[in-house]
Amino acid sequence: MKLLIRNLSRTTTEETLRKLFEVHGTVQSCTLVIDKESGRSKGFGFVEMPKPGEGKAAMKALNYKDIDGQKIRVKKAQPKPADGNESDG
Secondary structure (H helix, E strand, O other), rough: EEEEEOOOOOOOOHHHHHHHOOOOOOEEEEEEEEEEOOOOOOOOEEOOOOOOOHHHHHHHHHHOOEEEEEEEEEEEEEOOOOOOOOOOO
């Protein structure tokens, strides 16, 4: 189960995020989205947990939890929409 974590503090690290979610089960991957220009966190990331039950438990326990001074939002990540209908103009 892939989870989207939003409203992260810019100081929150992938290690911090991983440790938060590992309390609730196996973490397959943990990725912060980084701004290419500044090299800093954009304030959101993804955690992948292979067992849906563990993912749901983590989502319930961590949604709106205060982490590094920010109330994070945790929800199931939606698949990327297929590009094809967008035009530049």
